[in-house]
Amino acid sequence: MTSKDCGSHGKSRRKIVRRVIWTIIFFLFIVLLAILLVWAILQPSKPRFVLQDATVFAFNVSGNVLTSNFQITLSSRNPNDKIGVYYDRLDVYATYRNQQITFPTAIPPTYQGHKEINVWSPYVYGTAVPVAPYNAVGLEEDKDHGAVTVTIRADGRVRWKVGTFVTGKYHLYVRCPAYINFADKPAGVNAVKYTFTSSCSVSV
Known part of the structure; x- marks a missing residue:
């Protein structure tokens, strides 16, 4: 395997890792946004x-x-x-x-x-x-x-x-x-x- 092949393989792995990280961040953002929307709609009051x-x-x-x-x-x-x-x-x-x-x-x-x-x-x-x-x-x-x-x-x-x-x-x-x-x-x-x-x- 040439050094060029190793370099392209490393870049491909980094792209996959980045995609996974951004997917997780996007998912967490959607979950937090949904919680905030529900919270705002319900308008909780203190006991x-x-x-x-x-x-x-x-x-x-x-x-x-x-x-x-x-x-x-x-x-x-x-x-x-x-x-x-x-x-x-x-x-x-x-x-x-x-x-x-x-x-x-x-x-x-x-x-x-x-x-x-x-x-x-x-x-x-x-x-x-x-x-x-x-x-x-x-x-x-x-x-x-x-x-x-x-x-x-x-x-x-x-x-x-x-x-x-x-x-x-x-x-x-x-x-x-x-x-x-x-x-x-x-x-x-x-x-x-x-x-x-x-x-x-x-x-x-």
Whole structure:
């Protein structure tokens, strides 16, 4: 075999490799374009969360340490009629002035179908949780005035399901304000239930 034959054989192989690569790129482009078109047509909406109520069993500030115990009722509605939602991870906790004051409570992974509503009632608590000095002072002052505003947060990961196609994971951030009026607590009662039915801010 001459060197000329080897050269033409090498060029032919490179052309085949290029064609295969361009075919793969074109195929991936078509698939991604189809997914984007379907996504744009369906126009997915974020889940809607509502903090329905909270039962307060304990809320005690001692120095720079806080012990608290809530049971909350949190509902989520999927507003989409063609898209399902996988909640792969969802941790619920409470904050005061942007400082976390309870341990995170994990909600079991679940799937939410079209237009479905899920309701969770986790316990959110923290025992002897250190609080920043300025927040400890704020908590004491708020309790003395009879009311404390905390934020119930839910952070997690979700995936969207369209037909048989499931997307990658997206971060989910939920913020629900809760106004706790300690002046409403009757003497001798250990637990008080507060009804909110307030909408939460949701970002994905």
